[in-house]
Amino acid sequence: MGRGRAQGSARGGRVKALRRLGFAALSVAGFLLIWKAVVVVGGYPEYILPAPEVVLARAVEAIQNGTLQPHLAATLQESVMGFTAGMAIAVLVGILLAKSLTAERVLSPYLVAAQAIPILALAPLLDIWFGGGLTARIVICALIVFFPIAIATMVGIRGTDPLLVEMARANGARPDQVTRLLELPSALPVLFGGLRVGVTLAVIGAVVAEWTGASVGLGVLINIADQGLFDTPLMFVALGTLALLGLTFYGVVLLAERALVPR
Amino acid sequence: MRMRPRLPLLVLAGAVVLAACTPTSSASPSSTGQPSASSSNAGELRPIRLLLSYRPDVQFAPFYVAQQDGYFERAGLDVTIEHADGGDLIRLVADGQADFGVADATDVMVARTSGIPVQYVSTLYQLFPVAVIGPTGSVPTDPAALAGKRIGTPGPYGSSWVALLALLDAGGLTADDVKVREYPQYNQVDGLLNGDVDLITGFRNNEPLRLEAAGMQTDQLTVDAIAPLPGPGLIVGDDLQAADPELVTAFASAIAQAQEAVIADPETGLQAALVEVPTIAEDVETARAVLLATVDLWAADVSPGIGWIDPDLWATGYRTMVKLGFIDGSVPVEEMYSAALRFD
Numbered sequence: 001m002g003r004g005r006a007q008g009s010a011r012g013g014r015v016k017a018l019r020r021l022g023f024a025a026l027s028v029a030g031f032l033l034i035w036k037a038v039v040v041v042g043g044y045p046e047y048i049l050p051a052p053e054v055v056l057a058r059a060v061e062a063i064q065n066g067t068l069q070p071h072l073a074a075t076l077q078e079s080v081m082g083f084t085a086g087m088a089i090a091v092l093v094g095i096l097l098a099k100s101l102t103a104e105r106v107l108s109p110y111l112v113a114a115q116a117i118p119i120l121a122l123a124p125l126l127d128i129w130f131g132g133g134l135t136a137r138i139v140i141c142a143l144i145v146f147f148p149i150a151i152a153t154m155v156g157i158r159g160t161d162p163l164l165v166e167m168a169r170a171n172g173a174r175p176d177q178v179t180r181l182l183e184l185p186s187a188l189p190v191l192f193g194g195l196r197v198g199v200t201l202a203v204i205g206a207v208v209a210e211w212t213g214a215s216v217g218l219g220v221l222i223n224i225a226d227q228g229l230f231d232t233p234l235m236f237v238a239l240g241t242l243a244l245l246g247l248t249f250y251g252v253v254l255l256a257e258r259a260l261v262p263r
Numbered sequence: 264m265r266m267r268p269r270l271p272l273l274v275l276a277g278a279v280v281l282a283a284c285t286p287t288s289s290a291s292p293s294s295t296g297q298p299s300a301s302s303s304n305a306g307e308l309r310p311i312r313l314l315l316s317y318r319p320d321v322q323f324a325p326f327y328v329a330q331q332d333g334y335f336e337r338a339g340l341d342v343t344i345e346h347a348d349g350g351d352l353i354r355l356v357a358d359g360q361a362d363f364g365v366a367d368a369t370d371v372m373v374a375r376t377s378g379i380p381v382q383y384v385s386t387l388y389q390l391f392p393v394a395v396i397g398p399t400g401s402v403p404t405d406p407a408a409l410a411g412k413r414i415g416t417p418g419p420y421g422s423s424w425v426a427l428l429a430l431l432d433a434g435g436l437t438a439d440d441v442k443v444r445e446y447p448q449y450n451q452v453d454g455l456l457n458g459d460v461d462l463i464t465g466f467r468n469n470e471p472l473r474l475e476a477a478g479m480q481t482d483q484l485t486v487d488a489i490a491p492l493p494g495p496g497l498i499v500g501d502d503l504q505a506a507d508p509e510l511v512t513a514f515a516s517a518i519a520q521a522q523e524a525v526i527a528d529p530e531t532g533l534q535a536a537l538v539e540v541p542t543i544a545e546d547v548e549t550a551r552a553v554l555l556a557t558v559d560l561w562a563a564d565v566s567p568g569i570g571w572i573d574p575d576l577w578a579t580g581y582r583t584m585v586k587l588g589f590i591d592g593s594v595p596v597e598e599m600y601s602a603a604l605r606f607d
Contacts, residue, residue: 215445230353
């Protein structure tokens, strides 16, 4: 009986997964159809809006001749390192903001003001200050990732049930134990909301950093395709690769969330 | 200007409306290639969308003069000036979403080879405006001596990259023989002042003046004597060129006349630019210096007339572009330009 229920549950899970996959496939097919329809109805030439099959063929060519891979690898490295650095600092600052009203009063105006400054305007200076290269690009990426994660951490920690905090203290928990064992786990659902936003911003951050100064990366490939080769399909290949990268990162965070946050 | 409707019904409606609204007038060339002063429908000006690269700047003074002093109007044109990035500019002109544009000849070669139906119809800069620039005494006169130098450039695209590779090639070098640092935000001047690079690529009518203003005297290594390339000029889409060559001639002629007026009296160009770009007033002396340097690059005295397209220069530049791998030579050079003005 128990085994039967377990088998039924597993079958139900598979059906759900298949249904989800089916919806995703339908969504992609619908998007491609609309894209194709816009090209046909609008009569757009390839250099304005290439059809999906043209972009796909160009993607295959770019992979086969090795054009795409080094650019993808560079952007992948920058966004992963930028996200990791930005997340680590953001979580620490978020904890500080949540714990200290003084810190929040002193730092918040700067954090919010920094968000109002377009990073693209600041990026060339950051590139010079940090001597260009990978370090500068990681800093730019981390800065873009930082804000949503820091705020999510602060809000998440402040949302911890005060009765539980009180109880932990009453049972002799040290402040670091309260944070580590109670507040951070309790903040995870909100924190992951910030991570989901941050991880997609990491891809944008890497591209912005590459537009500030880089010889390789998907942002560079976009510029080469757009301004150097006038190869619009290749530009779409780079854009599509960025979208796939963002989706992959988002999926990884989602998986981590499912593993770490109890439902 | 052709607008692309989004839906079939709009295509039909748009076609009807456009057919009803399309002016039948355009200036016709005189025997010297100059347009007549009026359109065939008296008082009716043909709307034209012109795309300039970069941003509003004193270097575009002939366009401002043509607009403010009635050169366009006398050619029967009502011109709206806008700005766009190089890649977008060429695509929009090719697609007919803009009527005319200003673009690098080297970009036209690449775009045309990539199947973008655009052509170069009149030269604005007889000299190639990009050079390798550095502090006085640090710029080699022999391109072979560029080996090992740290060079700042916007990126592996555009006229700066073409000029750099052409110079390196002339010296028997490639990009691998120098240390290239990219400045996609065109802030390579900061890199040079900061000591991050030894030399930069830049526009001869811009970067040296900015460096001078920052206290750095400069030398230049230009491509003209070493690896000649055709400079920026007016571009038009194939469709407009085929449908209304008289319009193209009228427009190019109006610009040529305005350019001639600015050469004769640069102050006229400066005043027109001040009207169009009021921020120039904050540093009129620099703007004047930029304009004078720009007039030098137009180099009207070395050509038979303003706007002339030099076939030999195009042939040489084309060969260089093929050799450097920017184009594959599949589109003949003669298909890349079509002179709008005649010089009998």
